Amino acid sequence: MSLSPVARAAIRDSFYAFLRPAFNELHPGSQLKANWHLQAMAYELGLCLTGESKRLIISMPPRFLKSFVTSVSFPAYALGVKPGLKIACASYSRDLSEEFSVRCRLKITAPRGFLSLTRIQQR
Numbered sequence: 001m002s003l004s005p006v007a008r009a010a011i012r013d014s015f016y017a018f019l020r021p022a023f024n025e026l027h028p029g030s031q032l033k034a035n036w037h038l039q040a041m042a043y044e045l046g047l048c049l050t051g052e053s054k055r056l057i058i059s060m061p062p063r064f065l066k067s068f069v070t071s072v073s074f075p076a077y078a079l080g081v082k083p084g085l086k087i088a089c090a091s092y093s094r095d096l097s098e099e100f101s102v103r104c105r106l107k108i109t110a111p112r113g114f115l116s117l118t119r120i121q122q123r
Contacts, residue, residue: 015049015077016042022073022107041069049078071100076107 003011003021010017016039023032032038037060047053060066075087089104091097 012081014042015046015074018077019069019073022076023068025107026068026072026103037064038069041066045070045074049081067100072103072107075104079108 007017011021019038019042020032020034023030041058044053044056044058048056058066058070071089071091075089078085078087089097089100091100
């Protein structure tokens, strides 16, 4: 994936812009269709990242990419922007929580993951 410096800056500065390449990396051959609910989740999670919002509950039906956005992409993005951040991921199922953790790690360190998309250096 070859991205212009402008695209890299947009991905680094906007969680919503990060979602499309994150989705393409984890779901090759599928297309992420932009929709208002993705923008709304990205906006609210961005407020959490900046500290403007201390609590957030996202309630929506299954198959609306809630887990992909909140448990896989957001931790990857947040750790890329704030490497010292501590994140705890909890789920009703240990297997599901581990799956989200593995996908998040993949998103951070993959050849086309967050670090390469934004050219942030690993420490």
